[in-house]
Each structure stands twice: as C-alpha cells, then as structure tokens.
Amino acid sequence: MRFENTGIEDTVIDVQVLDHVTANLAFIRAGQWDYERVTYDYKIGSNEKNITYYIRVQGYAIDGDVDKRNAVIKLITPLLGKHYYPHGVEYGEEENFPESVVERANTLLAKLSEELQYYKK
Known part of the structure; x- marks a missing residue:
C-alpha cells in the first residue's frame, strides 16, 4: 500500500540527519542500504498467525555515498507491507x-513528515 501526499516523498535530506530522525521514531535502517539507497522499516506486530506489518520509507542518494555517511538522500513514497x-x-x-x-x-508518517520539515534541503 502506498501512502501518497505525506510530505515525505521528494524530501531531500542528509543521510546522517535522516538516520537520527527515523531512529527517534523507531524506524530501523539496519543492513537495508547500499551505496546509493536506504530503507527504513517500522515493524508492527500482529495477532494474525505468521503476519507482521512494516511501514517502509525509502530513498536514494542524489549526492555522496551512503556508506561514507555523506549522502544527500531523496525520499520516495512510503509503503505499508505485509510480511507472510x-x-x-x-x-x-x-x-x-x-x-x-x-x-x-x-499517524507515524505524519510525525515523520513533521520532523523532516525542519531539516529539508
């Protein structure tokens, strides 16, 4: 499921700031990145057997390198996924x-969008 018009998509932000803001809202980047892309997931447990939900915020480097932590990231439309x-x-x-x-x-994406407004490039 795509979350359109959240104010998150097309946000341009430094990766270090993005890591900080997303971590404060319990999004995890973990190993979900490469030199040009980042992915942040927020896990939502479920009472359904073998089902977990994830809010996913993704972006790609328009400048710099994610690995070197000097990237400038452009975010894309957030997603909601269902893990089977x-x-x-x-x-x-x-x-x-x-x-x-x-x-x-x-609610969580609205909070993230609000936080990101302070740091947009």
Whole structure:
C-alpha cells in the first residue's frame, strides 16, 4: 500500500540527519542500504498467525555515498507491507490491511513528515 501526499516523498535530506530522525521514531535502517539507497522499516506486530506489518520509507542518494555517511538522500513514497512468514513482504494494492494498522501508519508518517520539515534541503 502506498501512502501518497505525506510530505515525505521528494524530501531531500542528509543521510546522517535522516538516520537520527527515523531512529527517534523507531524506524530501523539496519543492513537495508547500499551505496546509493536506504530503507527504513517500522515493524508492527500482529495477532494474525505468521503476519507482521512494516511501514517502509525509502530513498536514494542524489549526492555522496551512503556508506561514507555523506549522502544527500531523496525520499520516495512510503509503503505499508505485509510480511507472510516465511515467504516475504508484499506491498501490493490487492493486500488487505487492518484499519488500525493503516491509522497507525498514517499517524507515524505524519510525525515523520513533521520532523523532516525542519531539516529539508
């Protein structure tokens, strides 16, 4: 599921600042990056058997190198995914998401968008 018009997409920000802001909201970058791209996930547990939800914020370097922590990142449209153990995460529009998970994602993305406004380039 895509979250359009959040104010996050097209944000340009230094990777070190982005790491800090997302970490404060419990998003995890972990090993989900390469030299040109970053991915931050927020895990939402579920009572459904073998199901976990993830809010995903992604971006790519328009300058610099993520590995050297000097990258300038441009963010793209956030996603909500549904992880089916052991198969993987599905982000398709045909997925059904509980209203409570969608509301939580909207609230969290609004907070992230608000925080990012202070640091936009």
